[in-house]
Amino acid sequence: MKARVLLSVAAIAVMVTASVAAPKVSLKGVKCVMNPKMAAKAKASVDFKGAKVYFCCGNCAKAFTAKQKDPKVATKGNHQLVATKQVKQAKCPLTGGKLNPATKIKVQGAELAFCCNMCKGKANKAKGADQLALVFSDKAFKKAGFAVPKKKAKK
Numbered sequence: 001m002k003a004r005v006l007l008s009v010a011a012i013a014v015m016v017t018a019s020v021a022a023p024k025v026s027l028k029g030v031k032c033v034m035n036p037k038m039a040a041k042a043k044a045s046v047d048f049k050g051a052k053v054y055f056c057c058g059n060c061a062k063a064f065t066a067k068q069k070d071p072k073v074a075t076k077g078n079h080q081l082v083a084t085k086q087v088k089q090a091k092c093p094l095t096g097g098k099l100n101p102a103t104k105i106k107v108q109g110a111e112l113a114f115c116c117n118m119c120k121g122k123a124n125k126a127k128g129a130d131q132l133a134l135v136f137s138d139k140a141f142k143k144a145g146f147a148v149p150k151k152k153a154k155k
Contacts, residue, residue, distance in 0.1 A: 025084045027054055029109060033076040034060035040080070050148040051086035053077045071137060072129070078136040082146065083110035090145030093135045094119040107135055112144075 030040040038056035045052040046061050048068065055061045067073045081087045089112065091097060097115030104113040105120060112135060114120045126134045134140065 025052065025054070025086060027084065030054060030080060030083055032056035032060050033073070033080055034063050048077050049081060049087070051081050051084075053080050054084070072133075074138050075132050075136045078138065078141045078146070079108065079110055079132055082112065082136065083108075085111075086148060087146040088149050089113060090147070091115075091143065092119055093140035093144035094122060096143040096145075107131060110136075 025042070027040050027042060032038045032040050032055045033053055035056055038060075040054035041056060042054065044055040044058050044061045046055070046065055046068075048064075053064060055064065064073060064077065068077060082089070089099065092099060092115035093112065095115050097119075099113045100115055101113060103115070103117060103120040104111060105124065106112070107123060108131065112123070114123065123131065123135050135144075
């Protein structure tokens with residue numbers, strides 16, 4: 001009897017820990033990085049910069065893995081990490097300056113803030129792929145200090 005209770009408690013603890021350790025990513029409205037006409041699916045993903053990039057199928061995941069060094073492909077991957085809220089922004093993607101919460105906008109479905117209204121205006125003025133490259137290129141991603149939040153240690 002004691003063994004069953006202990007096993008039950010242990011099983012519940014494992015399930016709770018697993019559900020807390022692996023937060024669900026909302027893919028609502030998120031498109032495949034390689035085929036933007038298709039919706040991204042949880043079953044097709046690739047590890048990228050400490051998080052996951054999602055695709056419509058395994059073929060797109062393979063293509064991304066092969067081409068992720070290409071600046072245009074990396075930019076799209078960076079954008080999806082922000083759009084799915086897997087990474088947190090620390091600084092302005094254009095200047096590396098301190099963020100001003102009043103400058104927060106959505107850039108193709110991803111929330112982003114800037115240091116000032118001039119940077120915000122520059123991002124708003126750019127369109128399409130140019131806009132993505134401006135704020136989500138590897139250079140801008142690094143300047144903005146995007147990172148996967150560290151998990152809090154439990155006491």
